[in-house]
Amino acid sequence: MEELTADVALVGLGAAGGSLLRALVRDGRARAGRRPLRVVAVEAPSASARRSASRSWCTWGPPGWRYEGDVAARWSRVRVVDGRGGVVEEALDPLEYRLVRSGDFEAAVAACAAGAEGVELRRAEVLEVADGVAGASVRARADDGxxxxxxxxxxxxxxxPALPVPGRGRTVLLQHFRGWRVRTAEPVFDAGAATLMDFRVPQPARGTAFGYVLPTSAREALVEYTEFSRQPLTRARYEEALRAYLRGALGVGEFEVLEAESGVIPMTDVPFEPRAGRSVFRIGAAGGAVRPSTGYAFSAVQRQVDAVVAALAVGEVPVPPVPHRRRHLLMDAVVLRALDSGTVRGSELFPELFRRNGAARVLRFLDGRSTVRDEVRVMASAPRARMLRTVGGLALSAPARRRPAR
Ligand SMILES: Cc1cc2nc3c(=O)[nH]c(=O)nc-3n(C[C@H](O)[C@H](O)[C@H](O)COP(=O)(O)OP(=O)(O)OC[C@H]3O[C@@H](n4cnc5c(N)ncnc54)[C@H](O)[C@@H]3O)c2cc1C
Incomplete structure (x- = not known):
């Protein structure tokens, strides 16, 4: 067995592990005394069943972002379409909605690791991460055994993380989707606008369904069919829904499928615990980075990464914080419960939120950057009476943002 020692072991090099590795290399403050931190990162080999499939990560913010070089596409306008075809479209200026493909991001992570002193990247499947008083040990197996x-x-x-189990007063919904990157025979897409939610799809008996369209030209787009509900569908059902959405709502005739992407993201108010032991911490989706009401996590991951790097720089225990405000988690718990119980229909709630607040405020809210004033307005535009009816059954104990303990 080969043995390595490190100051920091990174288990998994997706959005969180990869961002952390890049931040550690970029930020010379994180050092062990006079030398750079020694970092060993272990990512599952391509053939491993554990390896995450390709993902299209979108975030929003001002241009000139930390991963500017990885951005594959950007949009200055976003759109939400209600079930009757009513369109709310808004210019995001000075923000943009942008796409990073996980393959490009991972290539940048590998390039960053290759040139960095004290950083080693290994392809192996991690079997066990054990906690100890003086440190952690990570056991992994490479492709060659x-x-x-x-x-x-x-x-x-x-x-x-494993799917959380809904305890009393907790909700676990899944954001599950399948998307195709399509090339159409005719020019049908508006490459300047990303469609965040298009409700011109049949709504399931329980839950919410919508289309999501990221066009990269008039003839190419990533088109997804998404549900917020309790059970994923079969691949055949997603593809049937995708075909119907493309042909019906989007009016696409002939098209070819260039790539497929799918995912299941838990949307839950079950708290995640970033601290797994004295020396082992969870980060990313496993550490509670996913915003419960949306499934977005990439921005919150960056907040966790910044906190970990800052802690390492001053020799503190690098526990990733829960990267969402307590009041946002409580509001999300109400929304999840309302959607899950059917008290509120997502196909009515989301278009109305965008229509009455404008995309910029809703996106600020969803990104955790809203002011209390923004939030009062967002809540005022939701069907409060119906939402509040769900509060009674909630377990109101969202985890607070935690300062790393010594
Ligand atoms: C298809 C998809 C699209 C998404 N789109 C968005 C989006 O647009 N915007 C957004 O904000 N969020 C999005 N999310 C949600 C969230 O941002 C992602 O899930 C994000 O990848 C979470 O980062 P992570 O580092 O926690 O997990 P991952 O990025 O999945 O990283 C985990 C890493 O661990 C590796 N791994 C797993 N098991 C082992 C093992 N045993 N040994 C070694 N390595 C292992 C995996 O291969 C992977 O590289 C999306 C999620 C999915 C699934």
């Missing part, structure tokens, strides 16, 4: 043991002061584990 060779075993690897990494002993590290700290381990940051971003392996995807």
């Amino acid at each position: 060779g075993e690897l043991l990494v002993r590290a002061r700290w381990a940051l584990d971003s392996r995807p």
Whole structure:
């Protein structure tokens, strides 16, 4: 068995592990005394069943972002379409909605690791992450069967979490989707606008369904069919829904499928615990980065990464914070419960939120950057009476943002 030692072991190099590695390399403050931190990152080999499939990550914010070089497409306008075809479209100026493909991001992570002093990247499937008083140990197996043991002061584990079990007063919905990157025979897409939610799809008996369109030209787009509900569909059902959406609402005739992408993201008010032990911490989706009401996580991951790097720079325990405000988690718990119970229909709630607030305020809110005034307005535009009817059954104990403990 090969043994390595490190200051920091990164388990998984997706959005969270990859962002952390890049931040550690970029930020010379994180050092162990006079030398750079020694970092060993372990990512599952391509053939491993554990390896995450390709993902299209979108975020919004002002241009000139930290991953500017990885941006594959950007949109200055966003659109939400209600079930009757009513369109709310808005210029985001000075913000933009932008797409980073996980493959491009991972290539940038690998390039960053290759040139960095003290950083080693290994392709192996992690079998166990064990906590100890003086550090963590990470046991992994490479494709050739060779075993690897990494002993590290700290381990940051971003392996995807198991689906949470809904306890009393908690809600677990799934955001599940399948998308196709399509090329159409005719020019049908408006490449300047991303469609965040298009409700011109049949709504399930329980839950919410919508289309999502990221056009990269008049003839190419990533088109997804998404549901917020309790059970994923079969691949055949997603594809039937996708075909119907493309042909019906989008009016696409002939098209070819260039790539497919799918995902299941838990949307839940079950709290995630970033601290897995004295030396082992969860980060990313496993550490509670997913915003419960939306499934977006990429921006929140960056907040966790910044906190971890800042803690390492001053020799503190690098526990990733829960990257959402407590009041946002409470509001999300109400929304999730209302959607899950059917008290509020997502196909009515979301278009109305965008129509009455404008996209910029809703996106600020969804990104955790809203002011209390923004939030009062957002809540005032929701069907409050019906939402509040759901509050009674909630377990109102969202985890607070935690300062890393020593
Ligand atoms: C298809 C899809 C699209 C999404 N789109 C968006 C979006 O547009 N915007 C947004 O904000 N959020 C989006 N999300 C949600 C969230 O941002 C992503 O899930 C994000 O990838 C979470 O980052 P992570 O680092 O926690 O997990 P991941 O990025 O999945 O990283 C985990 C890493 O661990 C590796 N791994 C797993 N098991 C092992 C093992 N045993 N040994 C070694 N390595 C292992 C995986 O291969 C992977 O690289 C999307 C999610 C999915 C699934």
